[in-house]
Amino acid sequence: MxxxxxxxxxxxxxxxxxxxxxxxxxxxxxxxxxxxxxxxxxxxxxxxxxxxxxxxxxxxxxxxxxxxxxxxxxxxxxxxxxxxxxxxxxxxxxxxxxxxxxxxxxxxxxxxxxxxxxxxxxxxxxxxxxxxxxxxxxxxxxxxxxxxxxxxxxxxxxxxxxxxxxxxxxxxxxxxxxxxxxxxxxxxxxxxxxxxxxxxxxxxxxxxxxxxxxxMSAEELENECRKCVRVKVTDTAALARVLDGMDMEYKIIDDEQADIFASPNITKLAFSLWEEKCEILSVSEHDENLEGFFISLVGGGSNE
The missing domain is CATH 3.40.50.300 (P-loop containing nucleotide triphosphate hydrolases)
Structure with missing residues (x-):
């Protein structure tokens, strides 16, 4: 380039x-x-x-x-x-x-x-x-x-x-x-x-x-900001194993949160996680824009 x-x-x-x-x-x-x-x-x-x-x-x-x-x-x-x-x-x-x-x-x-x-x-x-x-x-x-x-x-x-x-x-x-x-x-x-x-x-x-x-390119940003289901759980390692088994694309954010780039059956997901001794704490739809991505990237506060 x-x-x-x-x-x-x-x-x-x-x-x-x-x-x-x-x-x-x-x-x-x-x-x-x-x-x-x-x-x-x-x-x-x-x-x-x-x-x-x-x-x-x-x-x-x-x-x-x-x-x-x-x-x-x-x-x-x-x-x-x-x-x-x-x-x-x-x-x-x-x-x-x-x-x-x-x-x-x-x-x-x-x-x-x-x-x-x-x-x-x-x-x-x-x-x-x-x-x-x-x-x-x-x-x-x-x-x-x-x-x-x-x-x-x-x-x-x-x-x-x-x-x-x-x-x-x-x-x-x-x-x-x-x-x-x-x-x-x-x-x-x-x-x-x-x-x-x-x-x-x-x-x-x-x-x-x-x-x-x-x-990053605009295409990469679009992928980062695309619609997803954000779940909060007690064990993201267990969540990753379950989602791998369901062949779903996801991204682990931290020890408690992950984004799932699909529309999972929440009942089935909850049951599979229960078998892994993991609980779902919350589920929400997530569609991040450029401003939200920037804030998540650099955090709050000010440089001044």
Whole structure:
């Protein structure tokens, strides 16, 4: 598999605080990589580091196979665009003038492609309206248009749907999917709105305490979160023996709980367990979403 971004034990210290603590992650080419973590988990620090705004205390990363210590990394970063924290737009300029300004900064020879960019992000008909008068969703989409100047094939978005109304969220979702599917842009996106992220991500990286605790594809996540019957028993070893005998798929969670990926006959199951001197304490249907999976993965509490 080809990767756009790979990090190796990245560490970032701020006096006595470790924002990143040996973080290792892999963003596949062509993916929409959902970067999931609490506030303070290290998401923005990682993004700022990849963008060259901050530098690692230890460890390394590769962008398109070029190490961050290689002098060529600045040139390689021209293949990426980013919206970090807030869109980089000038409020007293129109959408077109903002893009012309970015073209000038990048030293591009002419303004060819600006109309196409405005159309792509749904801002073609804003005319001379100043960006300070745009809705939050329009400003976010203009920020993405600015990041797309120079036609990057890797886009980094830090909380792009934070604060948007339902219509703005839908428009942002459709834009991200279009950029990925039609323009072949790999996208790294961090978001607190996990239900929305689950509608677009093809891969996930779960970060906690400055470390990646799990990476997985959307298919793997779906398997983890599929519907099941959760049983609580006095002896999961006995439960495993019984379920093996019934040829049922299951997953032991801890000493008392297991998920059964089937619809067992509870009476038959209870009788078989009774023969193994094991009691059923509770039975419930279970259908975990992305938010529930994240909480079960990293636990409660906060990094802040």
């Amino acid at each position: 080809d990767y756009v971004l790979r990090t190796n034990a990245l560490t970032k210290h701020y006096k006595d605080f470790k924002a990143l603590n040996g973080l290792t992650m892999n963003v596949p080419k062509g993916s929409i990589y959902g970067f999931v973590g609490r506030n303070g988990a290290g998401k923005t620090t990682l993004i700022r580091m990849v963008c060259g705004i901050q530098f690692p205390t230890d460890g390394s990363f590769e962008l398109y196979g070029v190490k961050n210590s290689d002098p060529k990394i600045s040139e390689t970063r021209r293949r990426m665009g980013a919206v970090v924290e807030t869109p980089s737009i000038l409020p007293y300029l129109s959408a077109r003038k903002n893009l012309e300004m970015q073209y000038d900064i990048m030293g591009m020879p002419d303004y060819n492609g600006i109309d196409e960019l405005l159309d792509l992000v749904g801002l073609k008909n804003t005319g001379s309206k100043l960006s300070r008068d745009f809705s939050l969703g329009m400003r976010q989409r203009l920020g993405i248009a600015v990041a797309l100047c120079g036609k990057p094939d890797f886009l980094v978005l830090d909380e792009p749907i934070n604060g948007l109304d339902p219509q703005g969220i839908i428009e942002m979702r459709e834009l991200i999917l279009k950029l990925n599917r039609e323009n072949n842009i790999t996208i790294l996106i961090s978001s607190h709105i996990l239900d929305e992220l689950s509608k677009i991500a093809t891969h996930y990286g779960f970060i906690n305490g400055g470390q990646i605790v799990r990476e």
